Amino acid sequence: MAGTKKTETVKESTKKTAVKKETAKKETGAKKAIKRIGVLTSGGDAPGMNAAIRAVVRTGIAYGMEVVGVRRGFSGLIDEDFVELTSKSVADTIQKGGTFLYTARCPEMLTKEGQDKAAENCRKHGIEGLIVIGGDGSYRGAQSLAARGINVIGVPGTIDLDIACTEYTIGFDTAVNTAMEAIDNIRDTSTSQERCSIIEVMGRHAGFIALWCGIANGAEAVLSTEMYNYEEQKLIGDIQTKRKSGRKHYIIVNAEGIGDSEGMAKRIEYATGMPTTATNLGYMQRGGSPTCKDRVFASAMGAKAVDILHNGGNQRVVAFKHGQFVDYDMEEALAMKKSLDPFLVDMLSKLTRKGEGRILQREGMLPVNTESKGRKTIGILTSGGDAPGMNAAIRAVVRSAIGYNMKVIGFYRGFNGLIEKDYIEMSNSTMSETVQKGGTLLLAADSPEFKTEEGIAKAVETIKELGIDALVVIGATGTMRGGMELIQRGVNVIGIPATVDNDVACTEYTIGYDTAINTAMSAIDKVRDTSASHERCSIIEVAGYRSGHNALWAGIATGAEEILTPEFYDNDQQAIISEIISKKKLGKRLHLIINSEAVGKSGSLAKNIEFATGLETRATILGLIQGGGRPTCQDRVYASAMGGKAVEAINAGSKNRIVAYCNGEFVDFDMEKALRMTKQPDSYLYEMSKKLARS
Numbered sequence: 001m002a003g004t005k006k007t008e009t010v011k012e013s014t015k016k017t018a019v020k021k022e023t024a025k026k027e028t029g030a031k032k033a034i035k036r037i038g039v040l041t042s043g044g045d046a047p048g049m050n051a052a053i054r055a056v057v058r059t060g061i062a063y064g065m066e067v068v069g070v071r072r073g074f075s076g077l078i079d080e081d082f083v084e085l086t087s088k089s090v091a092d093t094i095q096k097g098g099t100f101l102y103t104a105r106c107p108e109m110l111t112k113e114g115q116d117k118a119a120e121n122c123r124k125h126g127i128e129g130l131i132v133i134g135g136d137g138s139y140r141g142a143q144s145l146a147a148r149g150i151n152v153i154g155v156p157g158t159i160d161l162d163i164a165c166t167e168y169t170i171g172f173d174t175a176v177n178t179a180m181e182a183i184d185n186i187r188d189t190s191t192s193q194e195r196c197s198i199i200e201v202m203g204r205h206a207g208f209i210a211l212w213c214g215i216a217n218g219a220e221a222v223l224s225t226e227m228y229n230y231e232e233q234k235l236i237g238d239i240q241t242k243r244k245s246g247r248k249h250y251i252i253v254n255a256e257g258i259g260d261s262e263g264m265a266k267r268i269e270y271a272t273g274m275p276t277t278a279t280n281l282g283y284m285q286r287g288g289s290p291t292c293k294d295r296v297f298a299s300a301m302g303a304k305a306v307d308i309l310h311n312g313g314n315q316r317v318v319a320f321k322h323g324q325f326v327d328y329d330m331e332e333a334l335a336m337k338k339s340l341d342p343f344l345v346d347m348l349s350k351l352t353r354k355g356e357g358r359i360l361q362r363e364g365m366l367p368v369n370t371e372s373k374g375r376k377t378i379g380i381l382t383s384g385g386d387a388p389g390m391n392a393a394i395r396a397v398v399r400s401a402i403g404y405n406m407k408v409i410g411f412y413r414g415f416n417g418l419i420e421k422d423y424i425e426m427s428n429s430t431m432s433e434t435v436q437k438g439g440t441l442l443l444a445a446d447s448p449e450f451k452t453e454e455g456i457a458k459a460v461e462t463i464k465e466l467g468i469d470a471l472v473v474i475g476a477t478g479t480m481r482g483g484m485e486l487i488q489r490g491v492n493v494i495g496i497p498a499t500v501d502n503d504v505a506c507t508e509y510t511i512g513y514d515t516a517i518n519t520a521m522s523a524i525d526k527v528r529d530t531s532a533s534h535e536r537c538s539i540i541e542v543a544g545y546r547s548g549h550n551a552l553w554a555g556i557a558t559g560a561e562e563i564l565t566p567e568f569y570d571n572d573q574q575a576i577i578s579e580i581i582s583k584k585k586l587g588k589r590l591h592l593i594i595n596s597e598a599v600g601k602s603g604s605l606a607k608n609i610e611f612a613t614g615l616e617t618r619a620t621i622l623g624l625i626q627g628g629g630r631p632t633c634q635d636r637v638y639a640s641a642m643g644g645k646a647v648e649a650i651n652a653g654s655k656n657r658i659v660a661y662c663n664g665e666f667v668d669f670d671m672e673k674a675l676r677m678t679k680q681p682d683s684y685l686y687e688m689s690k691k692l693a694r695s
């Protein structure tokens, strides 16, 4: 692939989505290389399945394999409904919802006859390895084939997130965003009409979608099999209490495992007198164009499944665990158990139960958290560039702090607010209706004055004057450096990483990044549509400051031919031009280049390409558009978790920490040490992006 630095110059990232090399060791050995593989999607469809199939096909072809698509899951295997897949046949699929191979639930596969027939057809068509994209039920079908000599690999595909061996399943991210947006809409009308709304979400027996939406939508109650004990009278009592304290609406997210939303609505309306409606979101949650995470992770999992087959693996399930793509023995994976993340469940209760905090506490309706370690005062500010999800973090800080009987003072415009004593005492009601809003209600700004001794001294003076025990600073690396200035002067500072660039070294995730990459991806999808219709080369420049995280993810998610990042691009324009010329000769109509703002010069690159290739070439710079918009579900949930984690650290007496998300967990590091860490975009994903771009 053109325009890339040699691999030996690519440094490893601190967060390595490394493929475990020991993968399927026990199966590796004398086995001959697999030449022909099949792929099918089974059970409920999930957005991102097409991205996984595409990755299977293109990775397989890169290994010299033939790839057969099996239509309608195991039914297609039994009925010999096969289609040969080429690199071209999976073009233009990554952005599409559903599965172009169709899917089905196949009762015949539960019978011996069905299983025999399916295995026989694999042999008849030379399919030596089969990749099954679906859930637990699908893996059981796969195991029956393995027992008949077919190599099988499972890839977790379900919107329910209920596959035990993995923290990620294909489609969940899209489904929670779809549900969350629908609930946002219902909430608007629910507030205007002062209604109680029950929204039923999917998830079969599991409450993952309900939990995430509960946090992301600021629901008053979340009912799922794991969290609800059917005490409807208690729920009714809570609605009545909150109504008394002035609450305008009451949102209940109800998991399908509990169900009966219509009946519940009638009973609540009868008991409380509050108009109550039920909405079942149903199948809308399963459709739609996949999110950026679903496209990137599904691609990585599809590619990994083929790697495993290539290395002689059999009966493995691909998973994402502790920040890495790994794989497990299928039998072991099926025996694993999974529950809701206790930290997120706790966070949910802190954010919902204390909806009216002090009013309820004053009236004796809500106990003050007894674990509270004395009445502390905390300050909070957002600094530097704003990022979607900052409000969710502020809300979580405020509400969990109030739960611990702490006082919270919000400073406007970052460190300027400290210098100018521009602040507000925050209450639970200050934070109402904020979780879904972009930007930051505390405003964010750079502060040239804070770079001077005098400015810093004024800030310290304000902190002392207001008796602030700990200051929460939300922002990027520059903000954390500002925090260090205060730490050096004896202030206790707790950092929360927030930037659309995802370039804070100690954490795999920064608040705002998920929204930014989805905004970029949707914009690029549009550019891609028009470019393909017109035959054009398009260069889209995305945010990232000095890093290429945005470009890499947006590039993978949109199937870009070239991804130019400051870390991996060696400025070889001639190589890009030669590649475009050769692909044009092969009849390729679309050439998509995702450029990072740190590489820049998209306009001149466009001119050079157009001049050298004769192909119309346009540059689009997304600029500030990536910083705005309503935060995605992940940004709301993770920002809330980080806000809660920061308050926990303060309550526990920790000093000078930065909250981070690492290896699937919310953790915290010493601020000074964290600022010495380094980070680069994931080199594994970068290498994969090259394999998946059609040659």
Ligand code: F6P
Pocket (backbone or CB within 6 Å): 044, 105, 158, 159, 160, 202, 203, 204, 205, 256, 286
């Ligand atoms: O497993 C995905 C899922 O959408 C569940 O959330 C839901 O319970 C089920 O599938 C619905 O299944 P079907 O498509 O067979 O109606």
